Amino acid sequence: xxxxxxxxxxxxxxxxxxxxxxxxxxxxxxxxxxxxxxxxxxxxxxxxxxxxxxxxxxxxxxxxxxxxxxxxxxxxxxxxxxxxxxxxxxxxxxxxxxxxxxxxxxxxxxxxxxxxxxxxxxxxxxxxxxxxxxxxxxxxxxxxxxxxxxxxxxxxxxxxxxxxxxxxxxxxxxxxxxxxxxxxxxxxxxxxxxxxxxxxxxxxxxx
Amino acid sequence: xxxxxxxxxxxxxxxxxxxxxxxxxxxxxxxxxxxxxxxxxxxxxxxxxxxxxxxxxxxxxxxxxxxxxxxxxxxxxxxxxxxxxxxxxxxxxxxxxxxxxxxxxxxxxxxxxxxxxxxxxxxxxxxxxxxxxxxxxxxxxxxxxxxxxxxxxxxxxxxxxxxxxxxxxxxxxxxxxxxxxxxxxxxxxxxxxxxxxxxxxxxxxx
Numbered sequence: 001x002x003x004x005x006x007x008x009x010x011x012x013x014x015x016x017x018x019x020x021x022x023x024x025x026x027x028x029x030x031x032x033x034x035x036x037x038x039x040x041x042x043x044x045x046x047x048x049x050x051x052x053x054x055x056x057x058x059x060x061x062x063x064x065x066x067x068x069x070x071x072x073x074x075x076x077x078x079x080x081x082x083x084x085x086x087x088x089x090x091x092x093x094x095x096x097x098x099x100x101x102x103x104x105x106x107x108x109x110x111x112x113x114x115x116x117x118x119x120x121x122x123x124x125x126x127x128x129x130x131x132x133x134x135x136x137x138x139x140x141x142x143x144x145x146x147x148x149x150x151x152x153x154x155x156x157x158x159x160x161x162x163x164x165x166x167x168x169x170x171x172x173x174x175x176x177x178x179x180x181x182x183x184x185x186x187x188x189x190x191x192x193x194x195x196x197x198x199x200x201x202x203x204x205x206x207x
Numbered sequence: 208x209x210x211x212x213x214x215x216x217x218x219x220x221x222x223x224x225x226x227x228x229x230x231x232x233x234x235x236x237x238x239x240x241x242x243x244x245x246x247x248x249x250x251x252x253x254x255x256x257x258x259x260x261x262x263x264x265x266x267x268x269x270x271x272x273x274x275x276x277x278x279x280x281x282x283x284x285x286x287x288x289x290x291x292x293x294x295x296x297x298x299x300x301x302x303x304x305x306x307x308x309x310x311x312x313x314x315x316x317x318x319x320x321x322x323x324x325x326x327x328x329x330x331x332x333x334x335x336x337x338x339x340x341x342x343x344x345x346x347x348x349x350x351x352x353x354x355x356x357x358x359x360x361x362x363x364x365x366x367x368x369x370x371x372x373x374x375x376x377x378x379x380x381x382x383x384x385x386x387x388x389x390x391x392x393x394x395x396x397x398x399x400x401x402x403x404x405x406x407x408x409x410x411x412x413x
Contacts, residue, residue, distance in 0.1 A: 023300065188255065
């Protein structure tokens with residue numbers, strides 16, 4: 001039993017996929033003017049103790065966030081500019097995620113519109129739309145300018161729907177794969193073989 | 208933790224770490240005992256895999272380092288073994304990276320060498336019953352020294368030292384304890400199945 005225990009240990013290590021790997025990641029997406037995201041260790045565990053800095057493109061710190069227990073955080077953007085999210089655990093782990101300014105554009109497109117704050121209900125009347133009812137069923141909508149508040153609402157709803165998908169995709173990309181583990185072990189064995197061959201060759205030359 | 212990612216350290220620290228690592232590697236290759244290569248390969252593979260089993264602890268996540276054990280069993284050969292494992296982790300898993308490889312290797316290999324020079328001779332002389340305790344000491348020493356070196360490299364790069372030191376103080380002692388127990392178990396196991404690995408092999412090639 002004890003003789004085989006290292007073998008069991010190795011098998012267990014290989015079987016425990018997807019393993020909780022050891023790399024900090026941060027992921028974020030915009031929902032309207034909110035930036036929502038999550039700091040986590042590859043494999044799933046939330047990095048609740050990390051600090052997330054919100055920086056602009058020049059590296060000025062706009063805010064410092066403390067993620068919740070599952071590593072999630074939210075920040076309300078003040079302007080449609082590039083936001084850089086930098087997560088640090090304090091002991092040398094750090095990760096970065098960049099939010100392009102364009103993705104925030106929808107929430108900020110009517111800069112002079114004060115009603116944007118309250119969140120845009122789709123039936124809200126607008127100065128551009130002559131009809132007070134929702135223009136959704138109207139075919140000739142393309143001829144007039146679409147209510148920017150509606151665009152904002154659509155973008156927000158879409159972002160809410162795609163957020164889990166995008167996050168999952170991002171996590172999958174980083175997952176440690178079984179073949180990577182096997183490949184690494186193969187490399188180690190190969191290098192050892194190479195070194196032993198080198199030694200044999202030199203020993204042969206001397207003899 | 209032991210894998211400092213790219214973009215955290217400053218250039219002087221990276222260059223200095225790289226140079227010292229190359230120096231250590233040169234010495235290690237000169238003293239390389241080819242008979243220990245298979246053993247080094249097994250431990251290198253174990254180190255490579257061990258980083259996949261990491262446990263979230265406090266604000267960070269930790270995993271076994273195994274550098275104390277490598278120092279005990281491999282002596283100087285631990286340096287290339289650690290370098291190979293870290294390089295492959297950087298290539299396959301994205302832990303660390305090519306630029307910080309020197310510093311990361313140094314942070315892992317120096318404690319291994321300390322274990323090799325201080326504890327391995329004692330291991331050879333010790334009575335069989337006490338060898339597991341020396342293994343425990345090697346595990347604890349390896350982790351704590353690595354933690355100190357990581358904190359030092361972060362501090363030298365201008366990272367705020369206090370939070371880093373706090374995290375390390377919180378997470379390293381429990382890890383050191385677990386690492387010590389694992390190393391003691393492995394040494395005890397070797398004592399039962401292959402005692403010659405501990406008595407002759409370990410101290411002869413230091």
